Ligand SMILES: Nc1ncnc2c1ncn2[C@@H]1O[C@H](COP(=O)(O)OP(=O)(O)O)[C@@H](O)[C@H]1O
């Protein structure tokens with residue numbers, strides 16, 4: 233299935249991110265016209281008995297997320313060899329390392345050195361409005377903003393591994409996700425210069441959403457998934473990648489698809505709606521249904537299908553809950 237072309241010429245945002253500032257030069261992946269193979273996901277529900285920490289509800293703002301479990305409509309295209317419906321990776325899913333206590337992240341949360349400082353991650357689907365949200369809050373003096381290191385993913389020593397992944401996820405998925413994990417670790421452990429840090433996504437969503445999607449769709453072999461999982465577990469158990477609050481910008485995949493086309497990032501021109509539906513479903517499983525992976529911090533859900541003006545109103549309505557933990561309505 234081919235994705236729709238961008239409505240206008242490329243409006244690449246490589247320079248708009250707050251990271252290394254590299255251009256996507258040496259881009260062997262983007263715009264070559266090769267058949268796209270973006271990774272899709274199948275549904276899942278298990279393994280969680282070991283990992284689930286609780287089903288305490290998220291702090292929910294704005295319209296409910298109802299009706300978005302429709303990604304299964306695109307199943308024929310979306311499901312890879314690891315199958316559909318309840319036929320999840322199942323017993324084949326490598327679990328956490330033996331001896332890695334499941335509550336390790338929560339424990340480290342308690343002993344975090346910079347106890348007075350807070351880390352807030354803005355999570356959401358591709359083109360859900362995370363960067364726009366961060367740009368808005370960057371105007372607040374007490375907040376430092378760390379955007380995704382997208383420029384690095386587009387140029388690691390001249391290689392655009394984001395573009396490569398979108399051209400051939402089976403071949404390059406492990407390469408991209410290994411580097412995403414490294415660069416996200418670097419973001420989490422970078423010294424803070426302000427009382428509050430707002431990050432775009434996290435090492436957690438990279439693993440629980442994007443790696444998971446590659447694996448479930450059959451585009452990442454189990455051995456690669458196992459190695460990445462071992463790395464992830466080690467990082468969780470030996471470094472401080474804890475987060476104080478997740479703000480989940482909850483969008484419908486169709487809205488993201490429209491915004492994605494407007495933004496028109498070169499590598500992402502091959503993305504079909506079904507891919508955004510698969511990513512959406514994993515976000516919902518992780519942050520709303522709590523169906524697979526532990527969430528060890530509060531989650532604030534903000535409906536984000538609205539226009540910019542309405543979104544700014546919502547950010548202001550929620551500013552206190554986001555920035556001041558004492559005023560938060562509910563914590564997990
Ligand atoms: N509320 C909104 N309404 C309409 N367009 C939006 C909204 N928020 C962001 N956009 C636009 O959608 C595209 C994706 O937004 P962006 O903030 O880059 O998303 P993300 O960082 O989550 O991928 C951009 O072109 C942006 O200008």
Ligand SMILES: Cc1cn([C@H]2C[C@H](O)[C@@H](COP(=O)(O)O)O2)c(=O)[nH]c1=O
Pocket residue numbers: 357358359362380382394397408409412433437438439442443500
């Ligand atoms: C974290 C992460 C991201 N990606 C891809 C998904 C998008 O194409 C870009 C990020 O852009 P966004 O507008 O901020 O969503 O990177 C990925 O493939 N794997 C990941 O782990």
